[in-house]
Structure formats: structure tokens, C-alpha cells
Amino acid sequence: MMAEFKDLKRRFVHRVQRNVVNPLGRRGPGVLLETIGRKSGLPRRTAVGGKVIDGQFWMVSEHGEHSDYVYNIKANPRVRVRIGGQWRTGTAHLLPDDDPWQRMRSLPRFNNLGVRTMGTDLLTIRVDLD
Template identity: 40%
Template sequence: MRGLLAIGLNPLGLAIVETRGRRSGRLRRIPVGNGRHGESFWIIAEHGLRAGYVQNIRADPRVRVRLRVGLRYRWVPGAATVLIDDDVLARQRQIVAWHPLRALNAINVRVLGADLVIVHVRLVWSGKPDGSLGRGLPTGRPQPAHRAFA
């Protein structure tokens, strides 16, 4: 998997999400199931709020997602939101219905997942070829999704 990611290939059914580290400020990349549907990108985080990339998203919602656009892969900026109260299993069934090849990833997430949580990314299609991080996205710290986690 790391070899494919290193040479710039997304394995079938996966996408790459890039976040900014909440402590270090360095860019972090993680492969996730490809949950793209139109202008939205859905992620089922199998380790819930404990996942490093989910904590990074809560600290800074500006992300980039590496998606296949036509025959090429392209970084697309977006604004992410952690949805704590959404029905994870219903959302997962919906993602699989959009594309049946996503079922394998859904099975892995259900088997290996401990505390599932949903992350929604609103994709922002920019005219820049590199899809620069942050263009057209909200600035500042996000509001907590739930008071208990503030």
C-alpha cells in the first residue's frame, strides 16, 4: 500500500485525505475509503474521535482529497465536518449503494472498527491545477460539533 501511495497511485476504492497536524502543523496523508458522491466526500473513521486525522480535522477543517478526475488524479480542497450524531451504518449502506466496489472497504471498516464516526467533506473545486489548500474555505477554528467534546 505504501509503495503505491509513494509513486502517486491510489489503490482501487481508496482516496487520500491530507490534513494539517494539530500540533506539528505538518501535512499528514491517510488512505481512506473513496466515499465521493457529487460535491461531497464521506469518510467512515473506524477509530472514531481517537483517529489522528479526525483530531486534526477537528482542529483545522481545511483538507485536500486526492481523487480521480477523468483519467488523472487531482488534489481537491474541501471543508470537513465530523458528524458525531449521524447513523454510521445507514451512511455506510448509502456509500456502498453509490458504487458496489466500495463494499470491500465497508466490510473492513465494520470488522476492524471500534468506534465509528462519520466525516463529511464539502469539496471545493478550484480553477488552480494544484487545488491549493484553503482556497475558498472557512478560516479560523471550527466550532465544536458537540459540547461534550469542546
């Protein structure tokens, strides 16, 4: 029963993000994560929340291994992150052993609210910036 609910929630949130949140986020001044599409080979940009700490960009994926950008990172970990209007390149690392709830304590609160509300399978991601 719980797995069914998580799957339904994930599909609903994914649809809202793809059709509303990401188009608006790509136009705004917020943080963007650019991956290379695993099938298309084209750049894919996703609005994300996170923070640079000691030369690394930290974020939490609300759908973990089920996020399209996580699939893309698995295929090619080289990414770009737009922070404060500046693009930076780096290598993304999926950290399934990191506690995402603890990690969010050091990340922006507003984004964490969305991750906590909409998330189903949280996953910490670290981008080692070049």
C-alpha cells in the same frame, strides 16, 4: 471489559495501519485524505475509503474521535482529498449524529468491510468540496 477490548483492538489496528496500510495506501491510486498535523503543522496523508455524492466526499472513520486525522480535523477542518488522482480542497465536518452503519450502505463495499472488521467507534465525516 468491553472498553478494554476496544482499546486494545484500536491500538493494534492503529499500529498496523500506521506501519503497513498507510505507507502502501499513499503509494497507490486510492483515495487519500490530507490534513494538517495539529502539533507539527505539516501535511499528513492517510489512505481512506469513501465516495463523492452531490459534490461532497463522504467517509466513515473506523476509530472515530480516536483517529489521528480526526484530531487534526478538529484543530483545522481545511483538508485536501485525492480522488481519481486529482487533489480537491474542502472543509471536513464530523457528524456524530449521523448513523455510520446506514451511511456505509452508500459507500464502497470493499472499504466498508475493513471499517466493519477493524472499527471500534465509527464516525461519519463529510467533506464539502470547493
